[in-house]
Amino acid sequence: MKKIAIIGCNSFLARNFVEAYGNENFFYLYGRTLHHNYDALVNYKYIEFNYPSNKLNLDDFLNYDVIIYAAAGGVQANLQESNLLTYQINTFFPIDLVTHLEYNNFKGKIITFGSYFEIGNNNKFSPFDEESLVFASGSIPNSYCDSKRLLTRFYSNKQFNVTWYHLILPSLYGPGEDENRLIPYLINSLKEKKKPRLSSGEQIRQYIYISDLVNLMSLLIDQDIKADLYNVAGLDLPLSIKALVARIFDMLEIERPENQPIATRDQQMLYLALDDFKIRTAVKDWAPVVDLNTGLRKYL
Numbered sequence: 001m002k003k004i005a006i007i008g009c010n011s012f013l014a015r016n017f018v019e020a021y022g023n024e025n026f027f028y029l030y031g032r033t034l035h036h037n038y039d040a041l042v043n044y045k046y047i048e049f050n051y052p053s054n055k056l057n058l059d060d061f062l063n064y065d066v067i068i069y070a071a072a073g074g075v076q077a078n079l080q081e082s083n084l085l086t087y088q089i090n091t092f093f094p095i096d097l098v099t100h101l102e103y104n105n106f107k108g109k110i111i112t113f114g115s116y117f118e119i120g121n122n123n124k125f126s127p128f129d130e131e132s133l134v135f136a137s138g139s140i141p142n143s144y145c146d147s148k149r150l151l152t153r154f155y156s157n158k159q160f161n162v163t164w165y166h167l168i169l170p171s172l173y174g175p176g177e178d179e180n181r182l183i184p185y186l187i188n189s190l191k192e193k194k195k196p197r198l199s200s201g202e203q204i205r206q207y208i209y210i211s212d213l214v215n216l217m218s219l220l221i222d223q224d225i226k227a228d229l230y231n232v233a234g235l236d237l238p239l240s241i242k243a244l245v246a247r248i249f250d251m252l253e254i255e256r257p258e259n260q261p262i263a264t265r266d267q268q269m270l271y272l273a274l275d276d277f278k279i280r281t282a283v284k285d286w287a288p289v290v291d292l293n294t295g296l297r298k299y300l
Helices: 012-021 058-063 083-103 130-134 143-156 182-191 210-222 241-251 277-282 292-297
Strands: 002-007 025-031 044-048 066-069 109-115 163-169 171-173 207-209 229-231
Touching (some): 002 012, 012 025, 012 210, 058 083, 066 083, 083 143, 109 143, 109 210, 130 143, 130 229, 143 163, 143 229, 163 210, 171 210, 182 241, 207 210, 229 277, 241 292
Parallel strands (some): 002 066, 066 109, 109 163, 163 229
């Protein structure tokens, strides 16, 4: 039984990981509160994490086998967090933690996450590999994207020997995600016979179903995989938001209306997609298995 610390235990990713592997490990759950999903969990300890109000003892993390950093600031556009707090959560604290682990010769593993929103505006229109993502310099719309970009660039400098996996993610989806995100927002609006407000949908995006990512993380934890920066992509090819919306209308057997253009924070980033050849080569036992149509039906 491994001792696994999860910082940001109430996140969509954390909740799904614990649900899948809660009986096999002992979890140390760090968060502002404890989500009701954990009510049936037996093997856990809750530690309040309300950064930066309460400081954590970084020495505690030296005792864990695995650390998963799932905390994130500034993820949802409707949450009013200061720019400073976003950088503290997404960049400064993870760097402090890794530096402490490195200095104290930590023997476990740590997993952190980046986002393909780090790419920013670009004219490439083909998937980005890890190197091209690290050196992407397109303009970005907010401190969330910038803070994630900074952590990825810190990682790319490789000034550490600790076993650290940094996974760059596309759009993560699945039942239980924040209801303000596009897929649950659209499905709930249509089921409630409300008219959704949609952008023109020309942006190209890429999606990975939550269980495919959780399965990959378990392999990184259990197997001897080279620690590195890895892009992670889902089963489907990149597609436009317009095409995604059309699939949802068709799935619910509802006639598609004409879109009502509204501004979205990533409207100018017309193409975001990842080349995941590297991770599929490194982790030969893993491949995404949930296609988009199957994943969307799981919301119903």
